[in-house]
Amino acid sequence: MFSAARQLREKGVLGLNERNADFIMRLNPRRFYPRVDDKALTKELALAAGMAVPDLYGIIEHQVQVRQLTDMVGDLESFVIKPAQGSGGDGILVVTGRSERKRDSFRLSSGALVSKGELEHHISNIVGGQYSLSGNRDKALIEYCVHFDPTFAEVSYQGVPDIRVVVYRGYPAMAMVRLPTRASEGKANLHQGAVGAGVEMGSGVTLAGVLNDEIVEEHPDTGALVAGVEIPQWQFILETSAKGLEVTGLGYLGVDMVIDRDRGPLILEMNARPGLNIQIANGTGLADRIARIDELYDASATPEERAEISRREFKLER
């Protein structure tokens, strides 16, 4: 038991207690949490900083507004409903299309057809606070549904993969791509059975993946190799993530991005308590990279410079 702990320590693996006590509590002031916990606010801040985000169609804050859903989505074929204060992708509903005959029947990303009433009930639940971190009342965001970029077509099952970058004091430290599977019902959430694939920081090319804490070579549904996929606009993704520090003020941050077929990388959300699975996906611990960033830290570096330094420093030698 102790030898296992020592081995992990040598590999620089970060544990939950250490993450919470040494990084989150030290670097993430409580007062900045609303900036990431409330997705509506995150979107506003990101827009103000000139970052690209999915368009917002509307916000439903009160039970009485639930009926406005029809007006908000108008004739749109696809949109996403998400709780502003949800966590881990809970409560997100992706509408990918509508029934041809009945316009108020909506096709979900899972393939299921649901009625308008069911969507409204879901929004009621969101507003009631079912998915909110604190259990308080919440807002439901209705926003643009990201269009699938063909880059990851081979290695995802339904849904849209997203890219998670852990940013430490403004320097991107580690990244992974989360690939939806049949088990995760198209959601890019590792807890729900999505595959996480590490990303080589220098080039933005994926490494082997991890599924339920086990290393996998192939996507469980498509059978394609997870490793070797090159993420487009990698430099831009890193720069955008690095800007997360300026936008949120949080020193230990997870930035989630998606690549839209038409609009390129968009910021989906940011997270003040990014999980530690990213270490398994990358097959390496975070502690060493964090220590290296502490050495290199330069308060005056711009996000672009920080992204560049991270690419150089954390490049894997092949």
Next chain:
Amino acid sequence: MKQGYVYVLAALLAVIGLSVFLYKWQVLGFPLSEDQEKPVWTVESAVHFDSGPGSIKVQLHIPTLTPGFRMLNENSVSRGYGFSINYGSGGREAQWAIRRADGEQTIYYRISVYEDDTVDESDTTPPFPPLPVINEPLKTAVDVLVADVRDHSADTASFTTELLRRLNDPSPDPNVELLLSEAASDAEFVDVARTMLASARIPARTVHGFSLAGRQRNASLVSWLEVHDGDQWLYFNPATGESNLPDRFLVWWRGNEPLVNVEGGSNVEVDFAIQENHLDAVAIAETQVSQRGASAVGVSLYSLPIQTQAVYAVLLMIPIGALIMVVMRNIVGVDAFGTFMPVLIALAFRETKLLWGVVLFTTLVALGLSIRFLLDRLRLLLVPRLSAVLIVVVILMMLISLASHRMGMETGLSVALFPMVIIAMTIERMSVVWEERGAVDAMRAGLGSLFVAIAAYIFMGMAWLEHLIFTFPELLLVILALVVLAGRYTGYRLTELRRFKELAAK
């Protein structure tokens, strides 16, 4: 820097908690385990006499310095007499007085003592006694004997032993015979020995008392010789020269004065009756607290009304449950619903006992979950839905109680305190996790909660632990220190060793 503060704070809390604990345990004698009883002896002295025509004054020597014993309490029973305790030359004296009394009188004085090895003779070193004035021909006999004994001894102790040996010789030499010719009683025999010791300038006095053992109707006083060797008092059995007090020897009084002195009465007799009882060690320690004026640290929950005590006995176990929770969550890494939900479930288990509690909890959650899934179809809003689940839980509990009562299982009635709100919340949380993360995650967190609750129940149900915390509430500071330390534990959780095993293997 901050890490340093944490250690200092934790150390401070632990030191305060432990030192108060040690003081109460070692000095005040609070017992570590429950039902610890100490023998307590009650000695009752009854003074009988026939009253004379005038006023009556009774003086009785009572225990003052009692090596090996500590007084629990004392009292006097005497109808119509004024009672006071005075300090005389031989120690404490009880005094009763009355203007007029008729016929046979009996006055009782009662003292309760218990063994305490820390009580020793805190008497000051006595001065050298003056040379006794002895008339011839006794003086020559004394001088010869003292000179002879001195030749055959090395120090005070061996002098006394040798002297007593000669005094007790079955075929005594003429000097001894002469000296003892006047000594009829034990006390007078001891008096002779004391005179001899005084001639050798050795401080000595007579002690009177008895060995406390079991129940004695008519205990008779035994006189021993107490000799000071310059550092401490030594005891000698005047009849054998044996130099250790018998076990549990209670010194009643010292000196040559008679035990009792009755002015205005006749036919005086004193009886001693001894009774051995067993008293809760806590009660004894309580009297210690007040006797020593240590009420600041000795504040104890035993002084509360019994009902409040019962509440605190339970409340004080919650920190133990919280500690278990901290260990399970942050050091082991068990998934569980809610922060303190398992602790509250564990509290409920106290009422229902473990097996029935687990059965009840599982049944309620399982039934509640299925009904919750049915309610889901109605698309209720959050708060009404939660309330609906709560009402269903209450109804289920009622049905379970009724059913189990009909089947003759009275345990089913103990559900009343089951925290239904907590169960309703658990059902809600579990169903949400079930929907979003799947049955596996929901079951895992549910079983995790149950596991933590059982662990907390086991620790919170330990009778000795409950007694320990209740008697020594300052130990909560130690628990606080542990929790504070755990708050800065940044090592891996046990479950993480498994979670990250792929990383360690490489």
